[in-house]
Amino acid sequence: MPGFFDKSIEFLKGVGPQRAALLCKELGLFTYGDLVQYYPYRYEDRTKFYKVNELHEHLSYVQVIGEIKSLQHVGVGRKQRLVASFADDTGQFDLVWFQGANWIKKKLSIGVPYIVFGKPARYGKNLSVAHPEIEILTPNATKGSHLQPMYNTSEVMKKKFIDSKAIGKFQKILLVEAMHHIQETLPEKLLQSYHLTDKKTALVSIHFPKDQDHLQKARYRLKFEELFFIQLQLLKLKVTRTEKYRGIIFSNSDKLNDFYSKHLPFELTNAQKRVVKEIYTDFRSGHQMNRLVQGDVGSGKTMVAFLCMLIAISNGKQAAFMAPTEILAEQHFEGLQEYAKPMGIRVARLTGSSKQSERKLLHEALASGVIHILVGTHALIEEKVRFQNLGLAVIDEQHRFGVAQRAKLWQKNKETYPHVLVMTATPIPRTLAMTLYGDLDISIIDELPAGRKPIVTKHMLDSKRIALFAFLEKEIEKGRQIYIVYPLIEESSTMDYKDLMDGYESISRRFPNQPLSILHGRMKSEDKDFEMKRFAKGETKIMVATTVIEVGVNVPNASVMVIENAERFGLSQLHQLRGRVGRGAEQSYCILMTGDKLTTEARTRISTMVATNDGFKIAETDLKLRGPGDLMGTQQSGALDLLISDLSADGEVLQLARQAANQVLTDDPELQKPSNGHIRKHIDSLKKTAVNWGRIS
Ligand code: ADP
Ligand code: MG
Numbered sequence: 001m002p003g004f005f006d007k008s009i010e011f012l013k014g015v016g017p018q019r020a021a022l023l024c025k026e027l028g029l030f031t032y033g034d035l036v037q038y039y040p041y042r043y044e045d046r047t048k049f050y051k052v053n054e055l056h057e058h059l060s061y062v063q064v065i066g067e068i069k070s071l072q073h074v075g076v077g078r079k080q081r082l083v084a085s086f087a088d089d090t091g092q093f094d095l096v097w098f099q100g101a102n103w104i105k106k107k108l109s110i111g112v113p114y115i116v117f118g119k120p121a122r123y124g125k126n127l128s129v130a131h132p133e134i135e136i137l138t139p140n141a142t143k144g145s146h147l148q149p150m151y152n153t154s155e156v157m158k159k160k161f162i163d164s165k166a167i168g169k170f171q172k173i174l175l176v177e178a179m180h181h182i183q184e185t186l187p188e189k190l191l192q193s194y195h196l197t198d199k200k201t202a203l204v205s206i207h208f209p210k211d212q213d214h215l216q217k218a219r220y221r222l223k224f225e226e227l228f229f230i231q232l233q234l235l236k237l238k239v240t241r242t243e244k245y246r247g248i249i250f251s252n253s254d255k256l257n258d259f260y261s262k263h264l265p266f267e268l269t270n271a272q273k274r275v276v277k278e279i280y281t282d283f284r285s286g287h288q289m290n291r292l293v294q295g296d297v298g299s300g301k302t303m304v305a306f307l308c309m310l311i312a313i314s315n316g317k318q319a320a321f322m323a324p325t326e327i328l329a330e331q332h333f334e335g336l337q338e339y340a341k342p343m344g345i346r347v348a349r350l351t352g353s354s355k356q357s358e359r360k361l362l363h364e365a366l367a368s369g370v371i372h373i374l375v376g377t378h379a380l381i382e383e384k385v386r387f388q389n390l391g392l393a394v395i396d397e398q399h400r401f402g403v404a405q406r407a408k409l410w411q412k413n414k415e416t417y418p419h420v421l422v423m424t425a426t427p428i429p430r431t432l433a434m435t436l437y438g439d440l441d442i443s444i445i446d447e448l449p450a451g452r453k454p455i456v457t458k459h460m461l462d463s464k465r466i467a468l469f470a471f472l473e474k475e476i477e478k479g480r481q482i483y484i485v486y487p488l489i490e491e492s493s494t495m496d497y498k499d500l501m502d503g504y505e506s507i508s509r510r511f512p513n514q515p516l517s518i519l520h521g522r523m524k525s526e527d528k529d530f531e532m533k534r535f536a537k538g539e540t541k542i543m544v545a546t547t548v549i550e551v552g553v554n555v556p557n558a559s560v561m562v563i564e565n566a567e568r569f570g571l572s573q574l575h576q577l578r579g580r581v582g583r584g585a586e587q588s589y590c591i592l593m594t595g596d597k598l599t600t601e602a603r604t605r606i607s608t609m610v611a612t613n614d615g616f617k618i619a620e621t622d623l624k625l626r627g628p629g630d631l632m633g634t635q636q637s638g639a640l641d642l643l644i645s646d647l648s649a650d651g652e653v654l655q656l657a658r659q660a661a662n663q664v665l666t667d668d669p670e671l672q673k674p675s676n677g678h679i680r681k682h683i684d685s686l687k688k689t690a691v692n693w694g695r696i697s
Pocket of ligand 2: 301302396425
């Protein structure tokens with residue numbers, strides 16, 4: 001039976017079919033429930049009255065009591081406007097109307113006390129308020145001490161007189177009707193221990209707060225609730241999966257020990273050791289592992305993955321390693337091959353450009369278990385690729401893979417799912433990770449291998465290009481190699497290709513004796529490979545490229561990264577690009593080239609890059625600048641359609657909500673206890689409507 005909040009808003013008093021259609025179309029509001037959750041985006045303080053001599057143009061909205069002293073049309077034609085001189089006993093300013101002047105003039109009287117409300121602006125020495133709200137001062141008008149809710153509307157709606165005020169009226173009518181229908185969604189115990197306002201009070205206060213204090217309490221309560229239910233779903237998913245899917249137990253680590261004692265090319269960092277231990281614990285737990293390893297660029301995730309693959313192989317299982325691009329798959333293949341060969345471990349590769357004849361042999365070798373490790377691109381998840389016994393699937397650079405692809409890898413085995421290790425070099429702020437990957441366990445490699453010199457990052461103006469070239473020349477003389485990267489926002493952007501080609505030409509002119517490499521998305525993959533290999537071998541000294549080199553590519557001798565038009569890149573992309581250098585023993589540099597006119601936001605990005613090498617700090621700043629919806633790989637995630645919470649600002653509430661969700665599930669995994677009745681009911685009602693969190697998994 002549909003409940004009160006499922007009713008269509010067309011039935012609300014004062015709405016009707018036409019306005020309902022508009023509210024649906026413009027704001028996506030269909031039901032009573034949608035409307036009541038359409039929260040104000042800000043509140044106007046109608047508790048304070050200003051004196052005219054207190055006004056200045058930096059105030060937002062102000063309220064003033066006074067009288068109109070004069071009223072006249074000024075200007076001609078399209079510039080014609082109505083100007084009223086408005087004054088109290090401290091001074092005077094102008095009220096101005098550009099539209100509806102005749103109609104308004106008729107309504108206004110000189111010498112009558114009014115309350116005026118609007119935003120002051122300055123034109124020359126005159127202060128004025130354009131299109132103010134104006135009403136006659138009544139004895140009651142100054143008593144209404146409350147914060148006025150402001151709702152977003154559209155131009156179309158305003159033309160039909162559905163403005164913020166009108167929505168406020170609908171809310172008032174709705175809340176009166178809804179009083180007996182609003183149900184608590186959280187257990188009494190949580191309300192008490194987290195000092196949360198009850199749902200009814202919160203909903204009333206979010207629309208019509210008595211004062212700041214009530215408003216803050218309402219916001220806190222509603223944010224907590226929103227985040228609590230997301231976390232509860234994610235954690236529940238994790239619990240169910242852990243219980244339902246038995247994991248293959250890897251108790252043998254012979255190969256790992258062997259490699260450790262005989263072939264390990266360097267001392268592991270403590271962070272690498274810790275993460276391998278965490279994973280090994282998962283392997284022996286009897287549960288299927290789903291773990292995310294976050295580690296800044298260059299932190300050595302590949303070695304961690306290889307060590308884990310050795311454990312799988314020690315137990316007679318195969319491993320798959322999936323990379324987002326062919327170049328990367330190739331590099332990983334070669335890198336892993338080097339480690340694997342002396343161990344007698346067989347590695348194969350599979351990418352989009354693998355030939356049919358090769359594939360057939362490969363399929364057989366995989367199915368019979370001859371191959372221990374398969375490295376490749378998403379060609380790995382094709383139906384035809386069958387393993388004899390897949391024990392571990394590693395996914396590198398997660399942000400390029402969707403969750404659906406992750407799920408396909410799980411299904412490579414019939415009876416038991418392989419363990420899944422997801423690795424990402426895009427540090428995700430904790431708050432976001434908990435929401436996006438709340439169903440995964442998270443390990444963090446928070447340490448770079450010893451001996452790395454921090455990369456020196458500099459901002460340089462285009463006008464200093466001669467100095468840049470001189471610097472590059474010196475570095476080449478020292479035997480270093482250089483990347484020069486151009487933005488390529490869209491594959492199809494011809495302008496961007498022109499930039500790249502022009503750049504390539506001016507560099508060849510400046511360095512006539514240096515062989516150059518060029519790399520961009522329009523090249524055939526053989527040509528890309530060829531160029532990449534020449535550069536990796538040191539045959540070319542300068543690589544001119546678009547962002548195709550962004551992810552993972554490893555050339556330790558390349559120590560300078562020049563980024564052209566750096567203002568056009570996002571922060572996390574700049575950080576990824578910078579991560580291509582600083583991999584060898586030499587001092588590395590990242591040079592951000594820009595013009596001299598930059599937006600404030602671009603300036604913040606550049607100065608953040610210059611100030612820090614810490615990927616997590618950069619990710620936090622990125623989140624604040626762009627908001628979570630724009631972060632790499634999160635665009636399609638329904639997890640971020642939040643009504644009231646803001647992941648970049650509400651980290652603390654999120655922590656508490658997750659903690660609460662954990663407590664509830666630990667105490668009552670199936671949510672069967674009567675005390676959790678509210679929760680059960682609310683989840684059911686969420687399932688009926690748009691299920692945001694359902695899209696996560
Ligand atoms: P990422 O985490 O960005 O994938 P890689 O796995 O590509 O980093 O490692 C970057 C470089 O650091 C590689 O050349 C790798 O061999 C090297 N490396 C990894 N771990 C260590 C270590 N503990 N000590 C020294 N070098 C290491
Ligand atoms: Mg890597």
